[in-house]
Amino acid sequence: MPNKPRYKIGTAQKRGVCVRPALGDADIERFHEPMTETGERAGFPVRSLAYYRNALREFQTRGQAELFLAELNGHVVAGVMAFAYGDEEIYMYAASSNQHKREKPNDLLQWKAIEWCIEKGCTRYDLWGIPEQAAAGGDEREGTEGLWGVYRFKQRFADRTVRYIGAYDYPYLRPLYLLWGHLRKNEED
DSSP: OOHHHHHHHHHHHHTTOEEEEOOSHHHHHHHHHHHHHHHHHHTOOOOOHHHHHHHHHHHHTTTOEEEEEEEETTEEEEEEEEEEETTEEEEEEEEEOSSOGGGOHHHHHHHHHHHHHHHTTOOEEEOOOOOHHHHTTOOGGGOOSTTHHHHHHHHTTOSOOOOOOOOOOOOSSHHHHHHHHHHHHHHHO
């Protein structure tokens, strides 16, 4: 691991950040609050509380998911939901409060998720997603909004960038898919 994340992990520990696994529905709610802040800050959609609760329950019962929370003085300031499948862990959802960035909770959380990955026997850790411009070889200095901050954070932990096809919906029944999309949009408004 490069020096910068190691330094920030130590800084978080010295400043009193503690990381622990989530213990139930109340903790998932505590995760959703900074998740909403992160989505607003980075410009990505945030799913409903029920979505995160169901995703965690579904995979956690099989030992394939964990939600880690970073706390400072008893308050959740960040969280990471990671999924393991076979020899790979996916850093799927991450949240951080707009406060307490100086304490570096995200670096410590990332490290705890990596440790969990190793305990599960995973040999790959997928940081899941970077801005399209970065994947295409764009200059990161151009990016000041959206996922560029997330990208720079992920770079500290990655030794290389691997580009996959992306995530797409495949509608088996196009009319129902369009109706579902319309209803979902109305629900979010």
